[in-house]
Amino acid sequence: MNSYTPLRNIIHFLSFLLLSLSFCSIELYGQTRLTISNLRCEHKINPIGIQNQQPHLSWQIQSNKRNQTQSAYRILVADSQEKLNTNNGNIWDSKKVKANESISVVYTGKTLESAKHYYWKVQIWNQQGVASKWSIIASWQMGLLSSTDWKDAAWICYENLEDSLKVVPGIHGSGDELGNKGIKQPVVPLFRKAFTIRKGIRNATLFISGLGHYEASINGKNITENFLAPGWTKYDKTTLYNSYDVTRHLTTGDNALGVIVGNGFYNINRERYRKLVIAYGMPKMICKLHIEYYDGTTQTIVSGKDWKCSPSPITFTSIYGGEDYDAQLEQTGWNRPGFNDKNWKRVLLAEIPKGELTAETDYPLTVRKILNVKKLETLAPNRYLYDFGQNASGIIALKVKGKKGQVVKLTPGELITKNKEINQKASGSPYYLSYTLKGDGEEIWKPRFTYYGFRYVMVEGATPASEKASGDLPIITGLTSLHTSNSAPSTGAFTCSNQLFNQIYTLIDWAIRSNMQSVITDCPHREKLGWLEQDYLMGASMHYNYDLYPLYKQIIKDMMDSQTSNGLIPDIAPEYVEFGGGFRDSPEWGSSGVILPWMLYQWYGDKEILKTAWPMMTRYVDYLNNMSKDNILSHGLGDWYDLGPKFPGVAQLTPKAVTATAIYYYDIKLLAQMAIVLSDKEAALKWTALAEKVKASFNQKFFNEQTKVYSTGSQTAMSMPLCVGLVDDNNRKMVFQNMTDSIIKSGKRLTAGDVGFHFLVQALEEGGGSQLLYDMNFRNDVPGYGFQLKKGATALTESWAALEEVSNNHLMLGHMMEWFYTGLGGIKQQENTVAFKDLIIRPEIVGDLTESKTSYQSLYGTIKSEWKRDEKSLLLHVEVPFNTSATVYLPTTNRASITEGNKPIDQLKDIQYVGTENNKAKYKIGSGNYSFKLIMN
Numbered sequence: 001m002n003s004y005t006p007l008r009n010i011i012h013f014l015s016f017l018l019l020s021l022s023f024c025s026i027e028l029y030g031q032t033r034l035t036i037s038n039l040r041c042e043h044k045i046n047p048i049g050i051q052n053q054q055p056h057l058s059w060q061i062q063s064n065k066r067n068q069t070q071s072a073y074r075i076l077v078a079d080s081q082e083k084l085n086t087n088n089g090n091i092w093d094s095k096k097v098k099a100n101e102s103i104s105v106v107y108t109g110k111t112l113e114s115a116k117h118y119y120w121k122v123q124i125w126n127q128q129g130v131a132s133k134w135s136i137i138a139s140w141q142m143g144l145l146s147s148t149d150w151k152d153a154a155w156i157c158y159e160n161l162e163d164s165l166k167v168v169p170g171i172h173g174s175g176d177e178l179g180n181k182g183i184k185q186p187v188v189p190l191f192r193k194a195f196t197i198r199k200g201i202r203n204a205t206l207f208i209s210g211l212g213h214y215e216a217s218i219n220g221k222n223i224t225e226n227f228l229a230p231g232w233t234k235y236d237k238t239t240l241y242n243s244y245d246v247t248r249h250l251t252t253g254d255n256a257l258g259v260i261v262g263n264g265f266y267n268i269n270r271e272r273y274r275k276l277v278i279a280y281g282m283p284k285m286i287c288k289l290h291i292e293y294y295d296g297t298t299q300t301i302v303s304g305k306d307w308k309c310s311p312s313p314i315t316f317t318s319i320y321g322g323e324d325y326d327a328q329l330e331q332t333g334w335n336r337p338g339f340n341d342k343n344w345k346r347v348l349l350a351e352i353p354k355g356e357l358t359a360e361t362d363y364p365l366t367v368r369k370i371l372n373v374k375k376l377e378t379l380a381p382n383r384y385l386y387d388f389g390q391n392a393s394g395i396i397a398l399k400v401k402g403k404k405g406q407v408v409k410l411t412p413g414e415l416i417t418k419n420k421e422i423n424q425k426a427s428g429s430p431y432y433l434s435y436t437l438k439g440d441g442e443e444i445w446k447p448r449f450t451y452y453g454f455r456y457v458m459v460e461g462a463t464p465a466s467e468k469a470s471g472d473l474p475i476i477t478g479l480t481s482l483h484t485s486n487s488a489p490s491t492g493a494f495t496c497s498n499q500l501f502n503q504i505y506t507l508i509d510w511a512i513r514s515n516m517q518s519v520i521t522d523c524p525h526r527e528k529l530g531w532l533e534q535d536y537l538m539g540a541s542m543h544y545n546y547d548l549y550p551l552y553k554q555i556i557k558d559m560m561d562s563q564t565s566n567g568l569i570p571d572i573a574p575e576y577v578e579f580g581g582g583f584r585d586s587p588e589w590g591s592s593g594v595i596l597p598w599m600l601y602q603w604y605g606d607k608e609i610l611k612t613a614w615p616m617m618t619r620y621v622d623y624l625n626n627m628s629k630d631n632i633l634s635h636g637l638g639d640w641y642d643l644g645p646k647f648p649g650v651a652q653l654t655p656k657a658v659t660a661t662a663i664y665y666y667d668i669k670l671l672a673q674m675a676i677v678l679s680d681k682e683a684a685l686k687w688t689a690l691a692e693k694v695k696a697s698f699n700q701k702f703f704n705e706q707t708k709v710y711s712t713g714s715q716t717a718m719s720m721p722l723c724v725g726l727v728d729d730n731n732r733k734m735v736f737q738n739m740t741d742s743i744i745k746s747g748k749r750l751t752a753g754d755v756g757f758h759f760l761v762q763a764l765e766e767g768g769g770s771q772l773l774y775d776m777n778f779r780n781d782v783p784g785y786g787f788q789l790k791k792g793a794t795a796l797t798e799s800w801a802a803l804e805e806v807s808n809n810h811l812m813l814g815h816m817m818e819w820f821y822t823g824l825g826g827i828k829q830q831e832n833t834v835a836f837k838d839l840i841i842r843p844e845i846v847g848d849l850t851e852s853k854t855s856y857q858s859l860y861g862t863i864k865s866e867w868k869r870d871e872k873s874l875l876l877h878v879e880v881p882f883n884t885s886a887t888v889y890l891p892t893t894n895r896a897s898i899t900e901g902n903k904p905i906d907q908l909k910d911i912q913y914v915g916t917e918n919n920k921a922k923y924k925i926g927s928g929n930y931s932f933k934l935i936m937n
Contacts, residue, residue, distance in 0.1 A: 034132035035062045036122060038861075041140040042361065043549045043604070048205065049143035049243030049359040053112050056606075058103040059122050059135065060861045061882040066928030067910050070883050072098045072125040077109050077118055084119045084137055091118060096125075102883050103835055103859045104605050114145045115205060115290050143243055143359035144207055150288060150357065153302035157284040157350035158189035158309045161267075167279040168236065170577040175270050175277030182270040182277040188314040188449070189283055191259040191347065193307045194337055197252055200294040204250050206257075208287035209241035211280070211353065212264020212319070213449050216287070218249040218257055220336040226364035227484050228449065231518030231554065232265040234574035235280050237561035239353045240360035246289070257301065258335025261285050262317045262449025265576060272321030273428040275527060276577040284350035286357075308344040310334070314448065319528065322431045323447040327438035328404060362550040363487045365517060367394075371481035377420065381470040384459045385420055388481040391455040391795040391809045393514035393524035395482050396433060397446040400462060402474025404439030408462040412454030414525065414808045422458045426806050427525035442477055451484055453514055453524035453809040455794065486516040488546040491857040494820045497850045500778060501820070504785040508814035511796035512542055515811040519555065519574070523798065523807040529572045530558060532592035533640075534812045537758040539599050541817035544827075544856055549604050552596055556609065559593045560616045567623030569593040569616070571637075582650070586636030587660040588755045593620045594667040598674060604859060605835035610674050618683075621671055624664050625690070631697035633660035639716045641812070642753030643783055643800050651753065653714040658702055659755050665694045666724040698726055708734040713742055716756025719763035736767045748776045750784045750800060758815045765823045768918060770844035773823070777816060778847060785816065825854025825865045826889070835859050839886035841878050842920070843867050860884045869936075876932040884927060889920040890934060897935040905932070 038060040041047055061070060074096045076089030083090055092109020102124070112118065121135045144150060167181050175182045206223065208216055213228045223244050230240035261283040263269075268278050289301035313329040316322075333339045374389035391414045400408055410433040413422035424431060431452055435445050462474040469475065494505055515521040519530035520542075535555060542548055555573065562575040569590035571583055578584055597613040600606045627633060634657040637650055644652025651659070668691040675683035698721070702711045708731055711717040718739035721727050727735050743749075752760045764773045780786030783800035791802045798810035822828050826843030829836045836858040843852065843865055853866045861881030868875045880886045890898060893916055898905040905911055905923070912924040 032068070032126060032128065032130045033064045034068075034124065034126060034130065036060070036124060036132055036135035037062065039120070039122065039135055039138035041120075041138070043547070046139050048141045048245060049207070049361070050140050051143050051145065051359040051361065053145065055107050055140065056104040057107060057120065057122075058105065058859055061102060061124060061132070062861070063126070063882055063927070067926030068882050068928070069127045069926070070100055070102050070124050071127045071129065072096050073102070073105070074123045075105070075120060076122075077107070077120040079116065079118060081119050081137055084121060087134075100883065112142050114142055114149045115207075117141045117203065141205065141243070144241075144288070147357070150286070152300070152304065153286055153288045154304045155284050155286045155350040155352050156191065156303050156307055156309070156347040157282055158187050158311070158348065159282050160348060160351060161279060161281045165279065166281065167277055169575070170268070170276040170278030172276050172577045172579060174274070178270070178277065182279055185269055185271065185316065186263055186267050186282050188260065188262050188312045188317055189309045190312045190331075190334055191261070191285060191303070191307055191309050192256060192335060192339070192341060192344070193301065193303075194254065194256045195301050196254055197250060197291070199297070200252070201247055201250055202292045202294050203245065204247045204289065204291045206244045206246045206287060206289050207241055208244070208259070208285065209239060209357065210259060210261040210285035211235065211239065211283065212262055212266035214259055214261045214285055215448055216244075216257070216259045217335045218246055219251065219255055220258075220333065221249060223249055224364070225366050227367065228264065228365050228451070228518065230360045231362055232574065233355065234558060234561040234576075235266060236354040237356070238557060239355040239357050241286075241357055242360050242364075250291070254337035256335055256337045256339065257287070257289065259285050259287065260312050260314075260448070262314065264319050264449060268318060268320060271316065272318060273431050274318065274320045275428065275529070278576050280353070281351060305346065305349065307347045308341050309347045310341075310344045317447070317449045319450055320428060320431070321450070322433050322452075323450045324434045325445055325447070326436040327443060327445070328436060330438060362518065362554050363489075363547075365484055366487045367482045368485045368487065368513065369483040371483060373479060376464060376466065378467060379420060382461060382463070382473055384464055384467070385416070386457040386459060386479055388455055388457070389794070390481070390510065391453065391514075391793070392481065392483040392510060393451055393453050393517070393809070394484045395447050395451050396457055397444070397478070397480045397482050398435055398476070399442055399444050399478030400435070400437065400474050400476050401442050402437045402439065402462070403472070404437060406437045406439075406461065406474045408435045408437070408474055408476070409460040410434070411458040411460070412452050413456050413458070414454050415804055416456050422456060423804065426804065426808070427453060427523070431525070437474060446482065451524065454481070457481070483513070485513045486518070486551060488516065488548055488551060490545065491547050492544040492821060493855050494825060494853070496824055496852040498778065498848065500780075500786055500789075501824075503789055504777070504816060505820055507785060507789060507793065508541065508796050508817045509545065510794060511809055511811050511814055512538075512545060512817075514795060514809050516542070516546065516551070519558065520551070520811070522812060523810050525809070526807060529576070530555065530574065531572055531589065532559070532569070533571075533586075533589040533754065535592045536595040536599060537755065538811055538814055539596070540822070541814055543599075543603050544818065544821040549600065549606075552600055553609065555592075556596055556600070556613055559596075560613065563593070563616055563619065567619035569620050582635065582637040587624060587633055588636060588638070588663050590620060591663045591667050593617060594670055598670050601674075601677070602829075602834050607677065610678055614674070614678070617671060617674070621664075621667050624667065628661075628664070631661070631694045632657055632701060633664050636660045639752065639756040640754040641799060642714075642716065642756060643749075643751040648753070648799050648803075648806070653712060653751060654716040654756060655711055658711045658717050659720060661694065661698050662720045662724050662726060665691060665698060665726060668694060669725060695726055699728070708738050710735070713738070714756070715739070715743065715752040715760050718742070719752070719760040720756060722763045722767070723759045736763070736769075739763065740769055740772055743772060743776065747782070748772065749782050750776055754812045757813060761815045761819050765819055765844070770819070770823050771846045773819060774847040821854055821856065824849070824852045827854055827856050827863055827865050830887070836863065837884050839863060839880060839884060840889070841865050841886050842889035843876070845869060845874065845891055858884075871936070873936055874934040876934075878925070878930045878932070880925060880927045880930070882927045886925050887914065888923045888925055888930070888932070889917070890923065890932060891920050892934050893919055893921060894937070895921055897937075899933045901931055902933075
């Protein structure tokens with residue numbers, strides 16, 4: 001019997017252990033788990049080149065429990081990871097701060113130093129006082145904070161441009177009246193510098209700018225995949241530089257740094273197509289390579305007189321006209337150590353740009369998608385048409401074999417004629433690319449300093465490999481379309497059971513992506529300019545889809561740089577050319593200067609941008625005030641491209657004074673609201689008083705008290721006053737009713753234009769007219785989205801009718817995108833909150849839709865609204881991020897028919913009933929996942 005005792009003891013021990021583990025599991029399951037992720041500095045993950053000496057820090061929190069909020073946080077910042085691993089925040093220890101903020105927390109530690117790396121982590125406590133573990137370590141690196149940090153680095157060039165030949169500001173059109181200006185074709189230079197490294201490298205950072213754009217390489221390899229860097233700006237006010245971690249590119253021993261610089265918007269000469277002619281100077285560059293060694297010492301390599309330069313194989317390049325490349329002029333190994341540069345000349349010191357040299361904070365342009373050919377047609381023995389199936393911004397990548405000196409010509413276009421010729425009439429002509437072969441096996445090439453909007457490519461002078469060879473022509477072994485765009489991360493997603501709406505979503509998204517560059521352009525070919533009205537009119541549509549905080553912050557800087565001495569904010573920013581009339585001064589365009597700072601505050605909680613932009617905003621509204629007569633403005637472009645009896649252009653259906661004065665009133669209202677946010681009571685009173693005067697004048701001039709109709713009664717004239725607050729409360733119901741009656745009477749056709757359609761979508765959704773909005777857009781028989789798709793459009797077009805005489809990749813009419821998120825998805829935020837801290841989930845169940853899935857990645861985390869219905873029930877899944885709350889609207893007044901998680905909703909303590917509104921039951925919920933079910937009557 002004693003022989004079995006050890007076995008019994010083991011069994012008892014194992015049983016006890018299993019029982020203990022089971023209790024532990026139960027206990028752990030009941031505990032609140034908190035996880036911190038997505039640490040951001042200045043809205044980016046581990047950024048390089050931070051210019052702000054008090055950067056803003058943010059983080060997201062996840063939990064296994066619902067209704068969770070943060071009650072406190074502690075941030076540690078150190079100058080090494082080793083110190084942070086021991087919880088030594090030698091740069092900043094915030095201590096435990098009792099606060100709910102988890103976004104835009106301002107750094108208040110020691111003074112930050114140029115080019116230095118900093119490491120940080122955060123710990124939080126929830127409302128019950130439960131502490132999280134420390135987050136993973138994140139980092140940021142400072143940029144060069146003052147001009148003295150660039151000491152010894154010089155702007156260098158291959159050639160300088162005489163002051164007498166400069167053209168600033170630019171000239172609209174051909175510039176043929178400029179005499180000898182704008183004729184000289186700039187040399188596209190190569191710059192190189194060899195240097196030696198003798199010690200082990202801890203890290204190395206390259207700070208660099210090239211005007212117009214550059215590509216940099218170390219030891220023969222490009223250091224980045226960025227395209228058209230840096231972003232284009234008003235160069236006499238601001239010049240951008242980029243920062244790169246190049247540690248892995250350097251090696252012990254001999255190294256070489258190579259840079260090629262193209263023209264961009266810095267120099268556009270009078271060749272081929274050009275929207276404008278401008279010449280700030282010739283291509284130039286500046287750089288500083290900062291190396292830190294393991295032994296604690298540092299070394300810098302800077303641009304200067306000891307660099308050498310040579311013409312590159314790019315024999316022509318223009319942002320508007322295309323690019324030519326002669327591979328016969330290549331110098332193998334020019335950007336590698338050991339290259340013999342004895343025939344290269346010493347660089348010249350370039351004129352220093354007038355603009356302040358500051359770090360670029362926006363996401364870079366990159367190749368976002370590779371499009372393969374969908375169809376290939378032979379038009380003649382040496383002419384072939386490639387169809388890539390998608391109209392998009394981008395460049396062409398060529399692979400070809402042939403003999404030395406043979407030339408391949410590539411002509412892109414978004415449309416083709418009936419004879420299948422490239423149609424560039426509405427997109428800027430002539431634009432083409434050419435490649436001269438060196439005759440060395442398969443050659444691979446793509447343009448560096450230009451782009452275009454296209455779907456088709458005409459190839460001349462070569463034969464596709466899939467076709468029968470024609471004579472002695474080169475053979476094309478590969479041709480692809482490389483879609484280039486701003487690399488802002490995606491933040492949203494939408495899909496529904498209506499395939500037409502899914503196609504409309506894709507149609508608009510391609511236009512957004514194609515025009516999301518260093519500025520938000522209207523089209524990726526003919527203009528490539530930052531026309532401002534779309535930045536706010538399409539603002540929500542774009543922000544739901546992409547993280548555009550850095551881009552919009554740069555646009556605000558562009559507007560500040562472009563504002564004139566009398567306060568005018570011109571229609572385009574950066575303003576390279578001074579257009580005339582409404583094309584320079586249209587209130588609906590310039591008002592971006594007021595609306596965009598407010599938009600960044602609403603979407604991202606950035607209060608600092610309101611302070612920064614305040615002088616620009618007030619000067620602009622003062623300018624509009626001076627332009628007004630009896631508080632009415634009557635100049636500008638009005639509701640551009642509305643659908644009237646004439647060819648689209650300047651407003652036809654709505655007087656310019658209606659839209660100009662309405663947006664002027666909205667600007668004043670926003671100034672009053674921003675003054676309150678900034679605790680400026682005096683300014684708030686001033687702007688509120690002016691707003692009341694403008695409102696009274698507007699209603700006196702445009703509102704018919706008897707008919708309850710504004711002005712002409714157009715879709716724009718009725719919707720815009722409703723949205724900006726010009727309609728008195730006692731008249732809102734009748735004005736809305738008259739607007740919807742008029743739309744129904746006209747056959748539910750779209751007629752509002754660039755300005756008005758944004759407000760029409762908003763007015764219908766907010767007024768309970770989503771079903772009418774659905775009816776107006778779920779069709780293809782009249783000009784609109786479905787009509788464009790029916791005509792074969794693959795990106796949103798400039799006109800409702802997809803006219804071939806105008807752009808067929810245009811951003812401005814995509815306002816339905818916003819409704820997909822706010823209407824069908826129902827994702828919005830309460831009026832008095834920012835950054836989606838307090839949400840509204842109010843999906844519109846309309847038409848024949850049976851399902852919708854919508855999500856948005858806010859600064860706090862993922863917001864989801866997904867619903868599905870049949871004849872008997874409606875299922876709604878909602879996700880609310882940690883540290884936020886939401887009000888959910890359920891389409892029933894019968895609370896007994898509602899369950900959440902298969903339990904009657906009124907039995908759940910963490911869901912609060914707050915009333916009924918427009919036949920919808922309202923419930924307040926905290927963070928977490930919720931599954932609602934409604935039994936339909």
